[in-house]
Structure formats: C-alpha cells, structure tokens
Amino acid sequence: MVDMERVESIVEEYGGESRQVIAILQAIQEEYHYLPREIFTYLSKRLGISEAQIYSVATFYENFSLEPKGKYVIKVCDGTACHVRKSIPILQRLREQLGLSEQKITTDDLLFTVETVSCLGACGLAPVIMVNDVVHPAMTPDGAVELLEELRAGEVAPL
Amino acid sequence: MIPVEKKEIMYIDNIPVEIHGERNLLELIRKVGIILPTFCYHSELSIYGACRMCVVEDEKGRLEAACSTPPRAGMSIRTNTERLRHYRKVILELLLAHHCRDCTTCASNEKCKLQDLARTFHIAGVRFPNTAAKPKVDDSSLCIVMDHNKCILCGDCVRTCNEVQNVGAIDFAHRGSKMTISTAFNVPLAESPCVGCGQCVAACPTGALMVRNDVSKVSRAIANPDVTVSVQVAPAVRVGLGRSVGLKTGEEAMGKIVAALRRLGFDEVYDTSTGADLTVMEEADEFVQRLESGENLPMFTSCCPGWIQFAEKKYPEILPYISTCRSPMQMLAGVVKEQKKKTGKRHVHVGVMPCTAKKFEAARKEFRDEFGNPMTDYVLTTEELIRMIDEAGMVFSELEPEAVDSPLHEKSGAGVIFGVTGGVTEAVLRRISEDKTSSSLQRIAFSGVRGFEGLREATIMYKGREIRIAVVSGLANVSRLLEEWKAGFCKYDFVEVMACPGGCVLGGGQPFIHNEEKELRGKGLYKADKVCSIRRSEDNPLMQELYNGILKDKRHELLHVHYGEKAE
Structure with missing residues (x-):
C-alpha cells in the first residue's frame, strides 16, 4: 500500500512544483524501491501535469522502475x-x-x-x-x- | 525631428529581408516565399525542433534548424544547398526506413506529409531494411485509431493534446529506438483521458492517428431494403468540404450535399440546424429560468461532446452547471426516430458531423430509446462523407442543389451559425432579446460574440440586467476559465464552450486547412445565416408544430439529459 501522506510530504519538500518531478519521483522510488502506479494519478493532480507526461519521464530514465523490485x-x-x-x-x-x-x-x-x-x-x-x-x-x-x-x-x- | 527607424536586415539566399519581430527564421523564410519542409513545426504549438527538415546553412557552413533559431540582423543563411538537400534526403530515408510503407491501402494516402516530401525530394528507394517491431493498432476508441507503425515521432499530437487542448492523454514514452507515443501505462486510448476531439488527427502529418471509419456500416444499412436510412447534416459540414470536392474553402454547399446524400441512397435527408433551433428554444428557456432563480450560474452550453467528456473526466464538479439540453444532433435524432416509430419499419439514423467526438456521443447510454437502440445509429465525419462521394464517382461540384425533406425542412439562420465559435451564444441571444428588430440582430452580432480568439467576452442587457457572457473554444482556454471559476473568480452568467479552437467548423472530422484559411469557414456560415429568411429560432414555424405535436409530452424525454447521473 502506498502511504499518500508520505508522498504528499515528499511533494511538499520540493515545493509542489512540476519542474521538480524527477526529484520527486526519485524520492518516491527511494521509499518504495519502485514507482507505484497510484502515485501517478496523485502527482498528476497535485503537480498539474498529465499522467502521460509523468509516465514519459519515468520511462525515459533507466533508473526508474515501474515494477516492484526484489528485496x-x-x-x-x-x-x-x-x-x-x-x-x-x-x-x-x-x-x-x-x-x-x-x-x-x-x-x-x-x-x-x-x-x-x-x-x-x-x-x-x-x-x-x-x-x-x-x-x-x-x-x-x-x-x-x-x-x-x-x-x-x-x-x-x-x- | 522624425525619429528614423533603424531597419534590421538579414539575407536569405542572398535576398535582403527586413526583420519585423519574427519569432524564428522559418517564419521569415516563409515570408520570402520559400517553402521549407517541416514535420514538427506548427505556428500554434511550441517549438520542438525534432525533425531537422528545416535546417539552413550559414556562411560559415554551420547548420541550424530554422524553426528554433531567432533571426538576427546581419545574418546570412542559405536554404537550398547541395549539402542541405542531401541531409533532408537522408532524414526522409531514415524516417521511411522505420515506417510502414503500405501507402496504397493507408487512409492517409495522398494526404500524408511524409509521402508528399518523399516525392518532393525524389526518394527513389530506401537502403535500410525496416527492422521496427510491429506494434498493435489501438482501435479501442470510438473516435480515433492510433497506428504506431506510421508514427514518425514528430510530437505534433502530443503538443496539440497538451498545449491546445490541455487533455494530456498522450506523451512520448521510453527512449531511443524504443520511443513511442503512449498513454500513461500504455492503456488503450478509450481508457485514457482522451475526449475524442480529434485535434491530434488534424495535426498528424501521416496516418498514425486516424478517425475511425464507419462508412461500411452505413453503406450496409443503405443496401438493406428492409431499413429506412435517414441522415442529418451538421451546420459546419456545409462549409467544410471545400477544395476536397472542387469548391472554394468555406463555400456553403448544403444543397449539393443533400443531392449527394440522396444519390448515395439515403432515404431522408435533414438539417441539424433544425435540431439546433430546438436547442436554442430549450437552452434559452433554461437560461432565463436560471437567471431568474439565480441557481447554477454560470450556465455552460452542452452541444459539444468533446467538452462534455472533458468535464466528466477532468472537472466533474462543473457538471451541474452544464445545460441539460441535448446536442442538436440528438434532439433532431430523437424527433426523427419518434416520428418513424409508427411506420414499424426498421430505421437507421445517421449524423454527418464535423466532429470525431460525436461518434462517442452517439454510442452513449443516455441516448438510447426504450429498446436500447441508439437515437443516432452512426456518425460519419465530413471526411468520411467525402470518401463516400469519391467512391460513388460523383462530380460533386456539378451536382444540382436540392432541399431537405419535409416535414422537418424548416430551419433558422440561428441554427446554422451553431457550427462556429460564438454561434450558439448569438442564437440564444436572438431568442431572449426582447427587441425583435433587425437592428437588434446587428447589435448582437457586434456585441463581441463573433470572432476567432480563444476567449471572448460580451455583455448584453436583459430585462434591465447586465448579462455577462464568455465564448470560449479550445480546451486549454476552457481549462483556464474553469481554474478561475474554481478559485471563485468567474464573472460570467453564460459560457459557450466548444472543444475545438474556432468551433465545429475546425472540428477533428473536417478536412485539414491551413491557418490563414481558418476564418473562411466561419464566414461561410455567417453568410448562410444572412440569406435565411428566418433568423430567429422561435420564428421557425416548425417549432410550434413540434411542441404542440410530437414533443407535447416528450419534451424532457427527448430534449434533455443529465450527464452527472451516468454513473448509475
């Protein structure tokens, strides 16, 4: 389960700015070892950019994973x-x-x-x-x- | 002393050219009358600089993309050197190497920019084998078909979807050779935020994004002798055919369209403007009621299916403010179907629309009769109509104009201008204005409702009260207005919304035209309105007939809809 309050606190750390989306995704990945799907909808609303655009960023960088990773x-x-x-x-x-x-x-x-x-x-x-x-x-x-x-x-x- | 303006001069192919604040070299080069090839440049979109077709060479042999280089005084560039031609050819060859080359069976055949430029640059063969994977065609949407095999990754669709429409259904995904245009998590288009407006199709230089083709379904219905097929033609279609059928851009051709439809085998032909007259009657009533009660203001118009989907998907809180009126297409379809009920014969009703999103509207659960049959069975876009005309071998320009069928043959000019941004508002104002003289018509026309800007404002007096109106087209403009509304700054009583910039005349189902011609279609509709003997919807004698007849007990059932309740 994704703790949206935790996600929100990460977003706040970066001033809720859409241009910080890479840093925000990194911080979320740090927390969950991957990028859970739920956070895309949340970030889209919160940062005012489309889910497709966040998906674009997340798939561009090799470092981001959309699948849960092993221990x-x-x-x-x-x-x-x-x-x-x-x-x-x-x-x-x-x-x-x-x-x-x-x-x-x-x-x-x-x-x-x-x-x-x-x-x-x-x-x-x-x-x-x-x-x-x-x-x-x-x-x-x-x-x-x-x-x-x-x-x-x-x-x-x-x- | 008169200040002498210092002229800024640069040289394009040795021709001295004055710089007048052009944003980039490309604009200036086009002003000189040189057509530089481009895939990813559209003046109304942000600059992307991806395709590199517009590269130019400066005197030191440096290459720059003309679309993303601002002109500077003293600069000297060449647009057509051997080196540039070679580069452009290689770019084209590489694009073709990764592209499906089934041109003859492609719906975009002869309308494809890649094909066009390959011909212009005499590409005689492609040296590289096509190693691209063959991704599946996404035909989940009722409006738009997406075929990645034909995508050249110019990003025109992405920028249109984001910048012009603020829908954001698609973006680039992955990178390098794996890059594609994709929805978030590659969900089918039908499950994405796509509203079906079709503006991406209009922007796509190839056949990667196409309008769903429903011609064969309609042809089958026509061929079936047990089925009566009726058809209605939307206002914007009559000015949309233009050069594709040998007419001038924006030339009104309703009479010829009616003749063509009869020749194609449609049994009955009607004009959606008649439905629009019903919409005006209902919408004006509803607006006056809301004004008097002060509830649910501003009232947003409800004719545009792209806007309705946009509201449902992105701003559901606005739904109670949207008029409960059905679109003109559905109002007329309801009336036609109701009339035919008695005949007992199977009846198929078709809409010819400038709009791709209407295909979705036609399939909505809200617009079905008690047996679950849709009011409008199929929607064809203007482009599909042209295809049918071509297939039948008709010389459209030589057809003799014909009139639509009675008894639904009357329409008003107010119903005709529904197809252009500001037209719905103007029609409603004609209805509610107490002054019924022709000078009042003039006053309304010049109140600010006409025009081409994405957001226009007008004020009009009604019963001693100032009515504040906004006319907005292009969903990005709509978003801005809605954000203000959410923040509590909305100062309007009536808001007309059309999803496509410029209104239905520039809908996703219309043939593509260039920027400089875009106003001609709107002008064509205003001209058609002027020659109508009836200018106001309430003066259409058919209205009283319908309200006293078929609609007597069915006004709500056939003319209204509540979108917010669709969840049940």
Missing part, C-alpha cells in the same frame, strides 16, 4: 572490463537459478531482482556484482550461486 537487487556489471572477464556467464547462471530473463527481472516472491549495469567503477575487481549496496568482487558463476544460497539462508536465519 535483493543484484546488479551484474557488464562494463567493458567485467564483460571481457566473463560477466555474461554469471548473469546467465543467476537468471537460470532464479527463473528470470531479460524481460522478467524479479522473482515472484519479490526476493531477487537481477539487472545489468554498464559500469560500477570497480574495473580492477572485475567481474563485479553488487547486491543492494554491497560489492562482490572477482565473481564466478559458481560464486554467484553460493551467494544466492547465503542470501536465502539469511532470510530464514532470524527464525
């Missing part, structure tokens, strides 16, 4: 350095393990999202993957699977 967002670096050091097999193995593809990037249980990025700026550690904010250097397909196991184990650990 663990795995970014596989496919920059030049990582690519030549075999990042694609890592990506393929991760997708295989999780039943994901280029189109379907998030597991149904909303635990994992797998996406590619063009460079994480850690070329010396290539190939690199990032899980949320943690960088995992010198990755291999087997290492990636192990990492998935660990993350899953962590999920049940608190019991």
Whole structure:
C-alpha cells in the first residue's frame, strides 16, 4: 500500500512544483524501491501535469522502475572490463537459478531482482556484482550461486 | 525631428529581408516565399525542433534548424544547398526506413506529409531494411485509431493534446529506438483521458492517428431494403468540404450535399440546424429560468461532446452547471426516430458531423430509446462523407442543389451559425432579446460574440440586467476559465464552450486547412445565416408544430439529459 501522506510530504519538500518531478519521483522510488502506479494519478493532480507526461519521464530514465523490485537487487556489471572477464556467464547462471530473463527481472516472491549495469567503477575487481549496496568482487558463476544460497539462508536465519 | 527607424536586415539566399519581430527564421523564410519542409513545426504549438527538415546553412557552413533559431540582423543563411538537400534526403530515408510503407491501402494516402516530401525530394528507394517491431493498432476508441507503425515521432499530437487542448492523454514514452507515443501505462486510448476531439488527427502529418471509419456500416444499412436510412447534416459540414470536392474553402454547399446524400441512397435527408433551433428554444428557456432563480450560474452550453467528456473526466464538479439540453444532433435524432416509430419499419439514423467526438456521443447510454437502440445509429465525419462521394464517382461540384425533406425542412439562420465559435451564444441571444428588430440582430452580432480568439467576452442587457457572457473554444482556454471559476473568480452568467479552437467548423472530422484559411469557414456560415429568411429560432414555424405535436409530452424525454447521473 502506498502511504499518500508520505508522498504528499515528499511533494511538499520540493515545493509542489512540476519542474521538480524527477526529484520527486526519485524520492518516491527511494521509499518504495519502485514507482507505484497510484502515485501517478496523485502527482498528476497535485503537480498539474498529465499522467502521460509523468509516465514519459519515468520511462525515459533507466533508473526508474515501474515494477516492484526484489528485496535483493543484484546488479551484474557488464562494463567493458567485467564483460571481457566473463560477466555474461554469471548473469546467465543467476537468471537460470532464479527463473528470470531479460524481460522478467524479479522473482515472484519479490526476493531477487537481477539487472545489468554498464559500469560500477570497480574495473580492477572485475567481474563485479553488487547486491543492494554491497560489492562482490572477482565473481564466478559458481560464486554467484553460493551467494544466492547465503542470501536465502539469511532470510530464514532470524527464525 | 522624425525619429528614423533603424531597419534590421538579414539575407536569405542572398535576398535582403527586413526583420519585423519574427519569432524564428522559418517564419521569415516563409515570408520570402520559400517553402521549407517541416514535420514538427506548427505556428500554434511550441517549438520542438525534432525533425531537422528545416535546417539552413550559414556562411560559415554551420547548420541550424530554422524553426528554433531567432533571426538576427546581419545574418546570412542559405536554404537550398547541395549539402542541405542531401541531409533532408537522408532524414526522409531514415524516417521511411522505420515506417510502414503500405501507402496504397493507408487512409492517409495522398494526404500524408511524409509521402508528399518523399516525392518532393525524389526518394527513389530506401537502403535500410525496416527492422521496427510491429506494434498493435489501438482501435479501442470510438473516435480515433492510433497506428504506431506510421508514427514518425514528430510530437505534433502530443503538443496539440497538451498545449491546445490541455487533455494530456498522450506523451512520448521510453527512449531511443524504443520511443513511442503512449498513454500513461500504455492503456488503450478509450481508457485514457482522451475526449475524442480529434485535434491530434488534424495535426498528424501521416496516418498514425486516424478517425475511425464507419462508412461500411452505413453503406450496409443503405443496401438493406428492409431499413429506412435517414441522415442529418451538421451546420459546419456545409462549409467544410471545400477544395476536397472542387469548391472554394468555406463555400456553403448544403444543397449539393443533400443531392449527394440522396444519390448515395439515403432515404431522408435533414438539417441539424433544425435540431439546433430546438436547442436554442430549450437552452434559452433554461437560461432565463436560471437567471431568474439565480441557481447554477454560470450556465455552460452542452452541444459539444468533446467538452462534455472533458468535464466528466477532468472537472466533474462543473457538471451541474452544464445545460441539460441535448446536442442538436440528438434532439433532431430523437424527433426523427419518434416520428418513424409508427411506420414499424426498421430505421437507421445517421449524423454527418464535423466532429470525431460525436461518434462517442452517439454510442452513449443516455441516448438510447426504450429498446436500447441508439437515437443516432452512426456518425460519419465530413471526411468520411467525402470518401463516400469519391467512391460513388460523383462530380460533386456539378451536382444540382436540392432541399431537405419535409416535414422537418424548416430551419433558422440561428441554427446554422451553431457550427462556429460564438454561434450558439448569438442564437440564444436572438431568442431572449426582447427587441425583435433587425437592428437588434446587428447589435448582437457586434456585441463581441463573433470572432476567432480563444476567449471572448460580451455583455448584453436583459430585462434591465447586465448579462455577462464568455465564448470560449479550445480546451486549454476552457481549462483556464474553469481554474478561475474554481478559485471563485468567474464573472460570467453564460459560457459557450466548444472543444475545438474556432468551433465545429475546425472540428477533428473536417478536412485539414491551413491557418490563414481558418476564418473562411466561419464566414461561410455567417453568410448562410444572412440569406435565411428566418433568423430567429422561435420564428421557425416548425417549432410550434413540434411542441404542440410530437414533443407535447416528450419534451424532457427527448430534449434533455443529465450527464452527472451516468454513473448509475
């Protein structure tokens, strides 16, 4: 559920101005890890711009997501350095393990999202993957699977 | 001493040209009589600079888009160098590479700017294979069909929808090679805020946005011997045909249209102006009642289906202020259907309208009889009528004019001017004015109701009271007025609204004409009004006949509607 009061407070932070729409969308995404559909109607009324226009902004930037993302967002670096050091097999193995593809990037249980990025700026550690904010250097397909196991184990650990 | 005005001169293809505050080079270049090709430039829209067809070269060989470069004194540009021609050709070739090329079966064939410029620039072949995905055609809307395969992403529709109409149903989505024109979340057009006004269709340079074609449904009804097919023709249609049928722009052609419709096989032909006379009677009554009670003022007019949808979708709080009168089309359709009830024969009623949104209006639940059949079965736009005339091989300009069918043959000039912005107001004022002399007609005509600006104001005295009137066309102008109304600043008693800028004469279903010709259609209607022997709706002898006859117990049922209740 989207807390519209929270959305409103974000809008207010940016003075309720339509020209701040990118910043407002970023702040909302920060909160929900994606852009829930309900907020488009709300923002359209609140900022006085059409829903189609907000959708236009949201689909233009790669960074915005209209789909809910998993608890663990795995970014596989496919920059030049990582690519030549075999990042694609890592990506393929991760997708295989999780039943994901280029189109379907998030597991149904909303635990994992797998996406590619063009460079994480850690070329010396290539190939690199990032899980949320943690960088995992010198990755291999087997290492990636192990990492998935660990993350899953962590999920049940608190019991 | 007389101040000497310093002239600002620049050079276009070595021709010295004076600058007179033109906003961009393109305007100046066109004034010199050079036609630069453009896709994305429309003087009434903001400047987008996307298509790059209007690039010009300065003396240092720099390229600039003429549409988005202001003229400067001393500047010297060339519009037609070998390099520019080459660039324009490549742009066209690349656009064609991504474009559906089924020209012969495209409804926009011969009306397409891409086709036209490809011919002008002698594009003989396209070197690149078409790798574009083939997206599905969106035909969800009753008014507009959207085919992305023919879109060149000029954005004319987006800017029209946003800037002229403030509807905002569509915008660009995604980017790069994946960019498309899309509604929010790519919902079908029918579920979007689209009001069906069709102004995007008028702006579209290709066939990506088209009016839904209902010709075959009407043809089938005509071909069926068990069905009587009657048709009514809206005021704006008679001045809308113009060059498409070999007439002058804005030339009135009702008589010929009637003849053409009979030849096409319609059994009975009527004039929507007669319905408009009924609208004037009802709307004037309603307005006087509201003035006296002081309730629900200002009263907004209700003839325009694009406006009604706009109000429903964007300003539902305004609905109680909208007149309860049905549109002239639905009033006349109701009367025609009622008359035919006794015959027992199946009866189909068609409206020929300048309007795409009327197709939606015809299908509304509010306008169905007790058996659930629509009052107006089909709506054809002016463009569709032209298509039928062409298909039948008629030489329209040589047709002998004919009169509409009795008994609904009388109309007044007031009913004719309904098709132009300000016309509804003028007609209502003629009705409520106590002074019935011809000088009063003149006074009303010059009160400010006529004209072409998006918002006009007029004041008129009624029973010692000052009536304040606004005439507004173009939904962006309507929005501004409604925002003021919401903020409590509305100072009007009567507001006439037409969704299309300039009124129905420039509706989305009319053939496209250029800016400088736009006033001619309105003038055509005023001329037609002048030659009517009856100028006021109440003087139309048919009115009394109808009110004492068919409408005696059915006035409310056939002539009024409450849009706010549609939720049930």
